[in-house]
Amino acid sequence: MEKIAFLGLGSMGLPMARRLLAAGYELTVWNRTAAKAELLASEGAKVAITPAEAAWDADVIVTMLADPEAVHAVVGAMLPALRPGKRLIDMSSIGPQSFAELAAKLPEGVTAIDAPVLGSVDRAAAGQLILFVGGDPTPVQGILEQFGRITRCGGPGAGSALKIVVITAVIVGVTEIAEAMKLAATYGLSEDLVTTALTNSPLGGVAARAFAEGVHYPIRLAAKDVALATASADLPLARTVHGQLAWLADTEQDLGKVVDQLR
Known part of the structure; x- marks a missing residue:
């Protein structure tokens, strides 16, 4: 199974990360407020001090953050850890223009997929979110299916749109x-x-x-x-x-x- 880094443990991110742990994935978590990340340590997650540390050994990196500014800041901080073959799944609601700007920052060989969600905390905990996915979700479909139902929207950015x-x-x-x-x-x-x-x-x-x-x-x-x-x-x-x-x-x-x- 892929090693996953999950960054952003707000009201939606926390139950989503828990679903990955319950499914048996090796999970490293990071959150700006460290206490929220520590909540998952007792459940088997590794806690990273920085975004780069979280992404370093991960095959797949999931970001679930509040707004475009937060996403750009966190991804910018993890850039030194992004190497060819890694996959970034942004599940935040940032719009297609911000996602395109984000994807353009990534090193060659790093794949970006946008998969923002529709649904609230109850559906996040139950794995019943609707995922609007831009790009090809096939390589990470097993991960995305832990969160809910996938709607394929087209090329990169279409899910965000x-x-x-x-x-x-x-x-x-x-x-x-x-x-x-x-x-x-x-x-x-x-x-x-x-x-x-x-x-x-x-x-x-x-x-x-x-x-x-x-x-x-x-x-x-x-x-x-x-x-x-x-x-x-x-x-x-x-x-x-x-x-x-x-x-x-x-x-x-x-x-x-x-x-x-x-x-």
């Missing part, structure tokens, strides 16, 4: 659910009545996400993803939603909490 398309639609939709609830309150309609009607409507999937419990996709990251979208195309609705998200008080709350904050 589709992730931004889909997540922007979800974010805009959830924000509209928040406005629908505000309008319903103005009309004096009961919350239960409106919630049930929206869930059973053509917007059912988006409404279910807006009202979901036990999930965690911070509003802060949602704003970041919408900003990536609006930097790529003229999207008036997305721009408006980004403005709404940017001034909310608690951006560490899950996206669904915009229903409460925007009322």
Whole structure:
């Protein structure tokens, strides 16, 4: 089995790394906050002090980080450890342009695959994420399948592009659910009545996400993803939603909490 380095142990990365350990992979982990990496030491993971140390002996390197700046910084720090034959899987949500810039930095012979995910912490722990994969996932398919279902999107960067398309639609939709609830309150309609009607409507999937419990996709990251979208195309609705998200008080709350904050 391949030796894997996993860098980025946030709310999504930690359960994903645990799945690799449970599957029997030899795993080295790194996280900017070292205490999170130490959580996995007792479960069999090696803990690296630096990104380069994590990547040094790894055949496959997985990055699961918050934003393009973090990904570029971490990959830049590991460049001395990247040798021909290694494979880098970036599972962060950074958009196709940032992924292309990232791939261009890599030494010759190092393969980059983009595989951002759709789903929250519960699905990460259960291995039920949707993976949008750009490039050929065949050599690392066994690793990716530990996380969920693979959607092959095309060449390198296509997975990053589709992730931004889909997540922007979800974010805009959830924000509209928040406005629908505000309008319903103005009309004096009961919350239960409106919630049930929206869930059973053509917007059912988006409404279910807006009202979901036990999930965690911070509003802060949602704003970041919408900003990536609006930097790529003229999207008036997305721009408006980004403005709404940017001034909310608690951006560490899950996206669904915009229903409460925007009322």
